[in-house]
Amino acid sequence: MILSATIEKTLCYHCGDECLTKDNTVEDKHFCCHGCKSVYQILSANKLCSYYNYNQHPGATQARIDKRFDYLNEPSIVSELIDYTDERVTIVTFYIPHIHCSSCLWLLEQLNKINPAVHYCRVDFLKKQLNIRFEHKKLSLQQLVELLYDIGYEPLISLQDIIKKQNAATKDNLVSKIAVAGFCFGNVMLLSFPEYFGITSFEHSFKYFFGILNILICIPVVFYSGWGYFVSAWQNLRNKILNIDFPLALGIAVLFIRSATEVFTRTGAGFADTLCGLVFFLLVGKFVQKKTYHHISFERDYRSFFPVAVQILEDEVEKPIPLSQLQIHHRMVIRHNEIIPADAILLKGDALIDFSFVTGESVPVSKTLGEIIYAGGRQTGEAIEMEVVKPVSQSYLTQLWNNEAFTRKQDNRMQTFNEKVSKYFTIVLLLIAFTSLIFWLPTDYKRGFAAFTAVMIVACPCALALSTPFTMSAALSIFDKNFFYLKNTAAVEQLARIKTIVLDKTGTITTDDNNDIELEATLTDEQKQLVYSACINSIHPLCRMIYHYLGCKERLPVTDYSEIPGKGISATIGKHQLRIGSAKWVFDNREETASSTRVHIMIDGIYLGYFAFEHHYREGMEKISALEPSLNLHLLSGDQDHELKELLPFFKDATRMHFNQSPQAKLDFIQSLQNNDDKVMMIGDGLNDSGALKQSDLGVAITDNVNNFSPGSDAILDGRSFDKLPAFLRFSKDTVKIIHFSFLISLTYNLIGLSYAVTGNLSPLIAAILMPVSTVTIISFTSIATHLAAKKRKLL
């Protein structure tokens, strides 16, 4: 039965969605909607059909039809978006979320075949960006965006161009510094070998020459590659913080000064190779730690969700203005599928607002004239006119961002292990160094200084500084493989300390279309076809689910169709009268009593039964509730408590479930938990969770498509990996253990080195061996141990 059903399905040639009607067919290719068909027609008219040869169904569904890019004529907006312009050409970079396969790459780089005014286009696949150079006299920016839209690649244009900003911020010259350090390290090693292997007495002039050369090569290492450590150590000292950069900077400085003195006084060979190796490995560690996800942004706020411009009515003429210029008393026009950017009063039209952005609730709410509609809702249906009552930044939703949680600096939420240890490490190091100096000073001052500097050199916490970045970056890539994207390496340690998990409901533990639909009626095929034909006219999510459930049918012509928001639809098909909707709508008087959502069907005045919609929770919810009692679990929902009974098994206790929470209340709840010294992880998905996500010790945004917008957070979790969350928590604890253990290993090496150093007999050879050996041990230990831990937790 199931098998035959899957065979019958026709998939859209363009996007691969199931075709629900047979209306859109060209040359025996089926399309799910008119939009997909027209994309195909444009491509075939331009002989670009190879697009479909590289991958099956490469397109994005075009079911949504809202082509409004008028605002791109506004010079103030245009100048914000473009990278460069002169009299002839303009260069612009777009972020296009749909870029996902080689077909996309191919098509987007063929734009000039469709319009010759495009001179150059290059895709950056990982960043999902398209760089276009075009003649703006022949093709305006608006036309260009419309062209992209027509071929199914709508660029995402938002007020807060984070992706661009993020990429700009990461542009430091770390790679160049590593290149210089590596270059010097190699050369110094080569020049140091003769010394280690022994130089015969008649070759002694070389020794001095090699030494001088080594020191010369060290200069760029210290003053270019390693300079960052001095700056950072100095800044931290001024703020009275002893962090790991201080002993590192001290080590670099002492190594350089001692090597230079030894060489120039011809008393020894110096530690030039140790110095270069140290800086090189440290920088590599820094590089490894900096994992960047080019296509994911963790810093989004409401501005990325809101449109760039809005249409306002001025003297009965519509004109687009940038959102920043929107003021109180402006009359704005919001069309189908547009987002309301500011709190406003409804003046004209039928408002049916989908607040899924704000609350996660997917069923649209109807509003009456004169009602205030909060910003963040998406209008579905006809165009409405509204008067702005609050500026964009002061509205109900957006004022959340004025909370101190958003202005506070993020970094010092939790001290990492590395930070804590390095403070004591530095103190002990200085103590040992000075003790050995004082011990030798009365008898042999030369030996005293030798011991003092040797301690500084050998105890330089290179291995310690490397253990955290290497373990964490290995852990990050394991999380990454499991679709869990952490913002930075410190987030792993935060994850390990979590004591309480707070979950949002809608969108987090329930998913949009995972409702189970069940037909509690026996319908003939003809009746099914009638219901299908009526429901396909509606954009209401329940109707959508019903016609998806009924599958592909012949669509009958509908006469006399009407839809009352929040109630149901009535339609006349042929000779039949249909009423589909809530109990109130179908039976006129009775109130709904059942716990589940029901849609009743009445054909020709005969009640036939109903569709029941059961809420369905995300897979793995049982596993998360099994985390109790080692972790506390809370539910924090903006919804009513309809589902209290169904959720009770997961949360054990009704007092753990908090319904009807406003975005601000969510933030306050997290804060109250934290005041009791709890480390809180918040998992949410909507803009209404933004405050709680920001306030929590680790905010995790859950999303079913990582390229979609998710609120600002510390980590982004793909919905598919929700059931792996307990494994993630355990794995993060393992990671911290690995760091502790590698710290012990590096301490052992330091102790071995110190035993030579305090006597003042540290030879350059021992330092030159000890440093790389300890580094290699740490790197291999951390990567192997992390790998094994991941295997144990079944994450690999």
Add this chain to the structure above:
Amino acid sequence: MSIIYFLIGCSLLLAICFLTAFFWAQRTGQNEDLHTPSMRILLDDEDEGDDEK
């Protein structure tokens, strides 16, 4: 053995040449997008004859 001064000079000079080449590549953004070219090379070139049929 004085030749060693010359040889070391040569080797350093050569190595510096490579380093500058790397810097140049870095500065002109050649290392920025390392993924897309690997995909682009797999796409067929559209020749004009193909276009006209």
